[in-house]
Amino acid sequence: MINYSLDNFANLVDNSNNSTVFEVVFYILSIFITCLIFISIFVMVVVYIERKVAAAFQCRVGPNRVGWKGILQSVADLLKLLTKEKITPLYSDKFLHFISPMLCISASFMTLLIVPFSPYIQIINIDMGILYWSAVSSLGILGILLAGWSSYNKWSLISAVRAASQLISYELSIILSVLTMIIFTNTLNIQKIVLSQLNGCWIWRGHLVTLIAFTIFFIASIAELNKIPFDLPEGESELGAGFHTEYSGMQFAFFFLAEYVNLFITSTIIVILFLGGWLPWHISGFSIFNELMDSIPPIIWLLLKVSIIIFVIMWIRWTLPRLRIDHLILLEWKFLLPTSLANMVLASFLVLNNLYFYV
Amino acid sequence: MTIHLKTLNEILHNLDEKKHWGTKEYFINMGPQHPSTHGVLRFVLKLEGEIIKEIIPILGYIHRGIEKIGESVSYRNFVHLTDRCDYFSSIINNWAVSRTIEQALNMETNDRIETIRTIFAEIQRIQSHTMWWGVFGMDLGAFTPFFYGFRDREFLTSIVEETCGSRLTMNYIQPGGVLYDIKSNFIKRIKQYIQYLRPRIEEYEKLISDNVIVQKRTENIGILPSEKALSFGSTGPVLRASGIPLDLRKNDSYGVYDKVKFSVVIGTKGDSWDRYWIRIEEMRQSLNIIEQLVDNIPAGKHMVTKYTTKIKLPVGYHHSSIETARGILGIFVASDGMENPYRIHMRSPNYNNLWSITDMAVGLKISDLVTIVSTLDLIIPDVDR
Amino acid sequence: MKKNANVIVAPRIKPETAVSFIYKAILSLKGGLMSTLTYFFKSIFVSTITMEYPENKHRIKIANRFRAKLVLVSKNLSSPHKCTGCKVCEKTCPNKSIYIMSHKGISQKIELKNFVWRLDACTFCNACVIACPFDALTFKNNFEQAVYDRRLLIYNLNRYIGPPQSYFKKNTAKENDLVLLKPYEKISLQEILGKC
C-alpha cells in the first residue's frame, strides 16, 4: 500500500513567510493562467465530445468538417464567439447586464481551487474544502438571476425566477448528502476524504445509505447544472434560450464556459465523495493487478472517473424530456429532501455502531 | 345593432393598472418566432407568474390568400396549391380537391386509382404522425426523438419520392387519376418499411409513452370534453380524443376504406395523453391498412381522363370532405360554369382545431401550453392559408 | 357504416401508490435510457443514418422521377428539340413560369424561338410535362442549381442566351463568375430514355 503524503505544492504559500510581494503576485498569476489554460482546453474537449456523443445517440455523424473528424470545431466556435459583436439591449440595466456573466464564471473558477487532481496537484488544500465548494458554487445562481433580471426581456425574467427557485431548492439536497458523506469520512478536507477511501470507495462500503446519498446527489447536481431533465431555466422549447437570450459573443461564452466548468467540478465532487477520487481501482488479493493499477498516474484515474460521470450526465441529457416546474419543486421538497434527511440519520446510526464495511 | 370593431392594442391596454401592491398580471408575446409554436403562429399570453390567464392567438403571418389565387387558376392548377397548405399531408389535400371535382362531374375512377390513392393517403398519415412524434418529444425537451422521428419519415419519403417524383409537395393525386403509375419496386419497398416501422413504434412507446415524465406532463393537461370539442369544431385526433368516433374514413368511406379492416381510435377524457396515444395507435392502424392493400392492387389505368382536358364544373355548389392526418379537410366550390372556380374555399382542420386552445390552456402553465400546442399538431401554413 | 365500426379506446394511466410509482418511474426511465444506448453503440460501431453530402455526390441515389430541372427533349442527335411552340405548357403552367416566344419559320410553319423557363417561379408541379402533346418536355433530376444571382434562374431552354445584359453592367464579371455562366450541355433522347 502506498502512503500518499499531503505535501502538495500549494503548501508553498504557507511556508513562504519571507517571500516578496512580487513572488506572491507571480504565484497567483501563474495559478490563474494555468487554470485558464486548463479550463479552456477542457471545455473545448468536452464540448467536442458532447457534440459527438449527442450525435451518436441521435444516429448522426456530428461535427466533422473542421480538422480531422472535426476536432477543431470547438476552436472554430471559440474564435467565432471571440469575434462576435457584444450587444446590449436598449433598456437593459447596463451595469448588471455587464457584470452577471462575470459573476457566473468567477464563481465556477473559484471552485476550481480545491479540486485535487492527484495527491500532489492541487492549488489550495484547505481544511474545509467541501464546505468552501458548496458555498462558492451557489454564488453562480446570483449571476443567472441578475442576467435574467437585467436583460429587459420577459422570457429571461421567467427563466431567472425559475433558475433561482430551482437552484436554491436543489442546493439543500446537495448539502444534505454531502453531510451524510462527511459523517462517514469524518473530515471536511478533500484530500482526507479521498484518502479515507484507500480501502474501498464509499459507494461500496456504506451499504444502501451511500447509494441513496449518491443517487440524490447525482439527481440534485444535474439540477444544479441545468441539464435535461432539469433544464427549466434554459428550456429551449418554452423560453427560447432563457436567461442568456440577450447575450452574445464573449458574454454568452462566459455562461457557456461556466456551465461546463461546473459540469467538471460537480462530477469531480461526485467522484471524490463516492468513487474514491484519484485513487486507483484495486481488487483485494490480486497483487499483480493492483500494482498494475498503481502504475497509472492518479490524475488519469481522476479524469477517467470524471469522464464516466460526465458521459452518464450526457446520456441522461440526450434521452429524457424536461420536467415541469411544479413537478421539479415537488420532487425536491416532497421526495429528495425528506429522503436525504432520513438518510443522514441512518448514516449516523451506521457510523456510531460501526456498521459499514472496513474491507 | 351593436357592432364594436376592436383592435389588438385596445385589448392589450386593458390591464388592471391600479393594483400597485402584490403580483401583477402581464402580457407576453409567444411567437411568431418561438420554437414551439411550430411556425409563425403568435400567442399573446396574459400571465400571472407562469400561469396563463388569457390567450389570444394572432394569425396571418403566412397568409398567402390561396382562396383568392384559386379564383384565378383552373381547377387542375388549384390542386398543387393545396400542397402548400398542410404540407405534411399534401397528398391527402390533393385528394380532397380531386374528390370534389370528380363528385361534381360524376367522374368514375377505377379501382386501381382508388387503391393507390388510399395507400398513399395512409403513407402520408404515417409520415405526418412520425414527424409529429419527433416534434412532440422535442417540445417536451427530449431532443433525440426528433431525430428518430425524422429518420423514420425519411425512409418513407424516399419511397414516396420514387413514385411521386417529389419529397414534400407531391401534387400526386389529380382529378381523374394519379400523376404517375407506381414504380415497380414500390410494393417491395413498402413491405420492407412495414417490417421496419413496427418495432420502431414499440421503441417510440418505450422512449416517450412509458416515460414517467411524459405521462405526468400529458395526463389531465388540456382537457377538452366532448361537448366542448364539438362546439369548438375540432376534428381528427383532437375530436376522437374526446370520445367521439368521427372518422370520415369510416363514416364516409371514400377510396377503398370500406374494403379494409381498421379500427377508429378514440380517447375517453380528451386530455393531451389521449391525443398523444391516438396518434401512436393510428400509425399502427395505417400500417395495417397499407398491409392489406399493397398485395392486391388491381390492374388498370392510372388516369381515366386526359390531363389536358379542361375541367368545367356545373353551376352550383360542390362540396366534399376528407380525413387528413389532422382532421376533416373540406373543399367548397361555388362554380359559375367557367374554367376557374367562382369561389373556392378550404375548410382547414388546423384552423378549426386551433381555437380550442383559448379554453384548454387557461389556468395552466407555459410548459403545459407547449404540450397542448404540440398535441393539437398544428401546421401554420394550413391555419393561415 | 357505424354498426361495424370497431373502436380502440386509448388506455388511461393507472393511479399509483407512492412506492409503486417510484418503482415504475425507475423502470420507465431505464427503458428509455437503454433504447438510446443501443443507438449510441450502433452509430459508433455500425453506421449512422445521416450522409455527408458533398462527399457522397457520386453515390447518392435520386429517384429518376425526381423533378428538379426542366429540359427540352431532343428528337434525335442532330435536331435540337421536339417543341413546336404550341404554347400549351404556357397556358397550363399555374405560376406563369413558362414563357414561349414563337415565330414563323422558313417553311411558313410556327417555330419555337425562345423557350423561357423561370426556375425562380417554378413549383415543379409537372403540369407542363404531362400537358405537352408532343412529349417535348421532361424533368431532369440534377437538383444542384444554386446560383448567386436570382436573375440567373431565368433559363432559355432551347438555346442558351446567357444572363440578361444588365447583369454584366451592374456586376463587373469576374473570371469565376463566368465559369458559372457557361451553357449547360444539350440532353439527348437516349440519355433520357436510358434513365426512365
Next chain:
Amino acid sequence: MIISILKDAIASKYESFVMQDSKVSIDTNVIIKLSKFPEFMQLIRDDKDFKFDILLDHTAVDYIDENVFHLVYHLYSSSYNHQVIVLVEVPRDKPVVSTLCNIWRIAEWQEREVFDLFGILYNNHPDLRRIFLEDDWVGFPLRKNYKDNFMLEK
C-alpha cells in the same frame, strides 16, 4: 345525395323558415330567410331528428351581379353522420347578420375570417377583429370588386 334527402326533410319540417326562391339558382341546399336565421340554427342543432352538433364550416360567396352575399353554413351531425349546407342571403349593401357564437363556439373565429375577407358584419359578436390581415387593411379581398396595387392581372 345525403344532402338532397336531408334538404327535403328539413324543408318539410321547418317550412316557414325555408325560402325556396333565391336570386341565384342553386338547387341542392337549404336557403333560410334572414329574419329567422339564428332561431333556425338553434332549432336544427337541438332537433332530435337532425342533431347538427358541429359547425364544420362557415364561409361566404360574393354574387356581385345579383347584389347578394351567400353565407354558407356547413353543418355536420356526429351522431347521424349526415351533413347539410345552409345558405343565408344577405344584401350586398347592408351585410349584417346575427352571430352564431352562442350556439357553436367555433363560429366566433369562422365569422371573424368571413368578416376579414368579405366584410360581413355580425351582430353581438364578442370580438370582431381582422384575423389574417392587418388591423388597418383597406377593403375586403375576397369581394369580387376588390382591387389593390399589388394584384397581378390575370
